[in-house]
Amino acid sequence: MTRIVTALTVLVVAFIGTGSTALGDNRIANQQARAKTIICQVFEEDCQEALRVSWCESKWYVWAQNGQYIGLFQMGSYARSKYGHGSGAWKQARAAKRYYVDSGKDWSPWSCKP
Numbered sequence: 001m002t003r004i005v006t007a008l009t010v011l012v013v014a015f016i017g018t019g020s021t022a023l024g025d026n027r028i029a030n031q032q033a034r035a036k037t038i039i040c041q042v043f044e045e046d047c048q049e050a051l052r053v054s055w056c057e058s059k060w061y062v063w064a065q066n067g068q069y070i071g072l073f074q075m076g077s078y079a080r081s082k083y084g085h086g087s088g089a090w091k092q093a094r095a096a097k098r099y100y101v102d103s104g105k106d107w108s109p110w111s112c113k114p
Contacts, residue, residue, distance in 0.1 A: 042093040049114035056112030
């Protein structure tokens with residue numbers, strides 16, 4: 001009986017461990033899907049270009065960071081101070097749109113291009 005309980009415990013622990021990774025992956029996938037929707041709502045007719053740039057920059061992850069560059073569009077400290085920033089996709093996309101428009105809608109501020 002002890003072996004059965006031990007084996008069952010191992011299976012439950014293994015399943016829970018696998019499930020937590022799957023749940024984490026689902027949360028990231030859901031956050032990415034939400035970010036894509038928001039980016040398109042903010043960038044409107046330039047949605048596809050904005051999606052390509054933001055995927056290259058952050059994989060649509062609002063918490064992406066590379067040194068001073070953070071967020072969906074990996075904006076640096078100067079750009080964030082001038083155009084804004086926030087922890088969510090709405091604020092990050094709106095700030096990037098302001099930067100994009102101010103730069104002449106040519107994506108020149110970003111290393112990733114559409």
